[in-house]
Amino acid sequence: MSESTQVAIVGAGPAGLMLGHLLHLRGIDSVILENRSQDYVIERVRAGVLEQGTVDLMNEVGVGQRLMREGMRHDGLYFAFNGDRHHIDLAGLTGGRAITVYGQNEVVKDLIAARVATGRPLHFEVGDVSVHDFESGAPRVRYTRDGQSHEIVCDVIAGCDGFHGICRPAIGSHLRIYERTYPFAWLGILASASPSSPELVYSLHERGFALFSMRSPSVTRLYLQCAPEEDIANWPDDRIWEELRTRLRTSDGWEPNQGPITQKSITPMRSFVAEPMRRGRLFLAGDAAHIVPPTGAKGLNLAMADVWRLANALVEFYGSSRQSLLDTYSDRGLRRTWRAQRFSWWMTSMLHRFEDESPFDHRRQLADLEYLVSSRAAMTSLAENYVGTPLD
Numbered sequence: 001m002s003e004s005t006q007v008a009i010v011g012a013g014p015a016g017l018m019l020g021h022l023l024h025l026r027g028i029d030s031v032i033l034e035n036r037s038q039d040y041v042i043e044r045v046r047a048g049v050l051e052q053g054t055v056d057l058m059n060e061v062g063v064g065q066r067l068m069r070e071g072m073r074h075d076g077l078y079f080a081f082n083g084d085r086h087h088i089d090l091a092g093l094t095g096g097r098a099i100t101v102y103g104q105n106e107v108v109k110d111l112i113a114a115r116v117a118t119g120r121p122l123h124f125e126v127g128d129v130s131v132h133d134f135e136s137g138a139p140r141v142r143y144t145r146d147g148q149s150h151e152i153v154c155d156v157i158a159g160c161d162g163f164h165g166i167c168r169p170a171i172g173s174h175l176r177i178y179e180r181t182y183p184f185a186w187l188g189i190l191a192s193a194s195p196s197s198p199e200l201v202y203s204l205h206e207r208g209f210a211l212f213s214m215r216s217p218s219v220t221r222l223y224l225q226c227a228p229e230e231d232i233a234n235w236p237d238d239r240i241w242e243e244l245r246t247r248l249r250t251s252d253g254w255e256p257n258q259g260p261i262t263q264k265s266i267t268p269m270r271s272f273v274a275e276p277m278r279r280g281r282l283f284l285a286g287d288a289a290h291i292v293p294p295t296g297a298k299g300l301n302l303a304m305a306d307v308w309r310l311a312n313a314l315v316e317f318y319g320s321s322r323q324s325l326l327d328t329y330s331d332r333g334l335r336r337t338w339r340a341q342r343f344s345w346w347m348t349s350m351l352h353r354f355e356d357e358s359p360f361d362h363r364r365q366l367a368d369l370e371y372l373v374s375s376r377a378a379m380t381s382l383a384e385n386y387v388g389t390p391l392d
């Protein structure tokens with residue numbers, strides 16, 4: 001079956017769904033194709049820190065009601081090392097900007113509801129998605145649904161299909177790839193336990209990194225550095241709690257509250273950039289174009305910034321037939337991406353133990369942390385990056 005639309009969006013993660021919504025608000029047609037089921041996309045446990053710009057965007061486009069009710073605004077965060085916790089006043093250092101803790105799956109839920117309310121197409125569980133002719137003015141996307149083959153003829157394809165999607169490989173050798181993998185992973189859990197601190201705690205302990213976060217007043221989210229090939233079967237709940245308490249407990253007696261573990265998983269750590277973010281009429285956005293290690297909490301926010309920029313460029317394209325914003329989409333995106341890459345790499349390097357590190361390296365890490373929590377200039381630099389620079 002042949003269909004047509006203005007923008008074919010591959011992937012219904014935060015990037016694809018937000019793009020579809022931004023285009024809808026400007027009267028631009030789109031079809032969103034997702035190969036997973038709606039339940040899978042909603043239940044997938046991912047990141048949970050929204051920058052100020054992401055929160056503002058959700059509100060501006062009318063999908064922020066639940067975020068405002070249930071999201072947890074944090075004006076600061078803690079760094080723990082050498083047994084002490086040190087507070088950083090994010091809002092005070094950035095003229096009132098803050099972060100909001102709200103699960104990525106909640107963002108996805110809100111965006112799916114908004115999409116469904118528009119009546120515009122959002123197809124889950126499609127198969128065999130492939131992209132064609134994007135170097136011409138009439139690109140096409142093929143897919144199967146309920147056993148039937150479909151073809152969409154469109155003006156533009158948005159590759160919002162994440163790191164393992166098909167859009168970036170379709171551009172193949174035209175891309176330059178920059179990549180770094182880290183010699184460790186994060187073991188993450190969700191626990192039914194009330195958060196024992198109102199704000200996040202990033203900790204460097206001699207046994208490795210640990211992070212205290214949360215999802216709601218009754219759910220704590222915790223992470224600890226582990227080996228990249230670690231088998232989750234080696235981590236019974238008691239071992240996880242013991243390790244978390246050891247790495248997070250501070251000399252003032254603070255430690256996370258314990259409760260039943262409801263979810264565990266292991267996430268590899270990688271920095272990845274594909275340049276440019278465009279080939280002809282195919283534009284990459286979000287994890288399809290770049291991956292940051294989760295230490296800086298930037299992945300979801302970078303994806304939102306990409307689609308905000310892409311939507312503005314498409315509004316110009318359809319409103320005036322000019323392509324100037326489409327032509328600068330990649331360069332502007334890469335500037336923001338590399339800013340986030342540098343920050344995420346720096347946070348990751350400062351807070352993890354490395355197998356091949358020397359005693360000098362570890363003392364330098366501690367000196368980095370010491371400087372961070374004692375210099376207003378250093379704290380301000382951390383704060384402006386952590387809460388995120390305005391969308392650009």
Ligand code: APR
Pocket residue numbers: 010011012013014015016033034035036041046047104129160161162163164165166285286287288298299300301303
């Ligand atoms: N066809 C259709 N959909 C696909 C295909 C395909 N061939 N391949 C992947 N997808 C879907 C995935 O199932 C997923 O729902 O594309 C979506 C991509 O979503 P995300 O991986 O969430 O990526 P993105 O929207 O860019 O959001 C970035 O995700 O990994 C986190 O930390 C990251 O928070 C950041 C966010």
Ligand code: PHB
Pocket residue numbers: 046047048049200211213214221294295296297
């Ligand atoms: C989370 O709550 O999932 C989280 C918080 C901060 C990070 C990464 C993940 O840096």
